[in-house]
Amino acid sequence: MRFAPLLLVFLLMGLCLGGCRDDSERTDICSRALETLLDAGPADYAVSPADSDDGRLALSLIGHDGRAPHRGSCEFTPLEHLNDRPILRSVELDEMTVSPTRLIMLSAAVGVPVDLGELANNAPMSIPPGRSFPYFVQELLNGLVLGAVLALVAVGYSLVYGVTGTIQFAFGQIYATGALLTILLMAVGVDLGAFRGVILLGLVGLAIIPVMALWGWVIDRVAYRPLRDQGRLTPLLAGIGLAILLENGLRVVQGPNDKWQDPIFTGHHELFEQAGFPVMIGDTQLILLGVALLVGAAFAWTIRSSRVGRAYRACADDLFMASMLGINVDRVVGWTSAGGAGLAALAGLIVSVYYGEADAAMGFVIGFKALTAALLGGFGSLPGAVIGGFAIGMLETFWTAYLGYAYRDVAVFGILCLVLIYRPQGLFGVEAPKA
Structure with a gap:
């Protein structure tokens, strides 16, 4: 019993040290x-x-x-x-x-x-008085990057659908592959000075986008071209099976864990401040939006003014007549699939740099959200796909900011159901003639 007080003292010291x-x-x-x-x-x-x-x-x-x-x-x-x-x-x-x-x-x-x-469950957020407008502007800026990502993938869907009438479901997995490869290559510890982030981002983009574009061409050559005369249902089922195969292949290669990377661009700029709430835009947002805008403008010029673009528009108008006039339809479809895959890979690059995270399963949900954006704008309409992508991106951002996180995806896919029911041709699409 003589040791009981001593043990009590040591116990109290341990609890105090543990609490400290x-x-x-x-x-x-x-x-x-x-x-x-x-x-x-x-x-x-x-x-x-x-x-x-x-x-x-x-x-x-x-x-x-x-x-x-x-x-x-x-x-x-x-x-x-x-x-x-x-x-x-x-x-x-x-x-x-x-x-x-x-x-x-x-x-x-x-x-x-x-x-x-x-x-x-994320109940709706209460915004302090006087901060409603700056909070709205901040969320608007935050939604631009997500809108650009969805627009890029949606344009890829519309490109392929415009000439083949089928949906290339594998673009979601190509998007995930682009994100994972970006994190892998950006981890290279090379000292490139003050512009290390910009130089590495450019080199990674030049390495990933052509490889993924080639992958898209191979997918069309191996999986879709042999089924081109089998109607629309058979290529659709083949695309779903190919997407499942690619997703599980990515999971086997990259492992079960998510991949993370440190922020590449850490600068930010204050636009204005109201009621103690500063509205900020980061260098990451500016650079990624600039890249998306530049690539989008180059792609629009290619479709409108280049020889490849004229061939694509001819095939989109009438595939049979284009082949009768001497256009190599298989080559145009292959180029189209490659272009859509390159845009999906660029979207994956943007997401991995902006959020700093990538995983093998990320392409499934983003693929269906981009499909919703393409349907909202009208399948086959490239401007409609861009507008639909930004609309869905803004809807998702503001729903999360004001109404909570839990039902964000329900809202997005609810839009998909409403479009399919009430306007299946989309906002800018043309209704198919009835027999």
């Missing part, structure tokens, strides 16, 4: 999470504890060199065991709660597990 370790670890995790959201490092802000009424870990970030002060807080899941790692549950910065999608990416960047908890 836990608090310091949580403070470190929360400060790194907030600095990641602010696109800053430990040398940019002085972090200090702040008062909190709801039990959350609150921190105050006071910037050096005249940087504006910020206030943030983090909520962690209660630990069941002393040696458990802290699990991040929610993060709030300047009275704005981080969305579940961004919380998942944030936890991966910080290196801690995440518990969505009630955020899995």
Whole structure:
């Protein structure tokens, strides 16, 4: 019994040390999470504890060199065991709660597990008074990149459908392959100076897009050309089977885990500020939107003014008459499939650079969303595919921002059902003549 007081003292010391370790670890995790959201490092802000009424870990970030002060807080899941790692549950910065999608990416960047908890249902977000307009503008800017991605893949769908009347389902998996290859090649640790990100991005694009375009030509040559005279149902089923084969092949090659990469472009620019809410646009958004716009303009010129474009438009108008006039239809269809695959690979590159994540299954959902965009604009109409892509991208972004994350995909595919029921030719398509 003489050792009982001594054991009690050691037990109390262990609990105190464990609590101190836990608090310091949580403070470190929360400060790194907030600095990641602010696109800053430990040398940019002085972090200090702040008062909190709801039990959350609150921190105050006071910037050096005249940087504006910020206030943030983090909520962690209660630990069941002393040696458990802290699990991040929610993060709030300047009275704005981080969305579940961004919380998942944030936890991966910080290196801690995440518990969505009630955020899995993601109730509608309450926006503080005076911040409605800047919040709307910020989400509008955020939706541009997603709209560009969907537009690129939707244009690929419309290109192939315009000359063959079939849907190339494998474009979703080519999109995923482009994203995975981008992360793999961007990991090359080559010192290229201050413009390393731009140079690597250009080299990666020049390496991936032609390879994926060649892959699209091979897919058409091997899987679609032998079935071109078998009606529309047989190529459609072959395309679905090919998409499943490619997705599972990617999963075998890249493994079961998602692939992540650090941000390549970290700069950002403040457009304006209202009610303490700054509207920002990052270098990543500017560069990726510029690349998408440049490629889209070059593609539009090719379709309108080049010899290949004239051959494509002739085949799209009447495939049989184009063949009677001496146009090599098989060659035009092969070029079209290659062009659509190149656009899908570019979309995958943009997504991997913007979000920093890629996995083998990412092409399935994006493929159907791009299909919805192509249907909304009108199959065979390239301007309609672009407008449909940006419309679906904006719908998804604003639905997540104002109404929650849980039913975002339901809203997108609800649009698909409505279009198929009430206007199957799309907004800019022409209704097929009835017999």
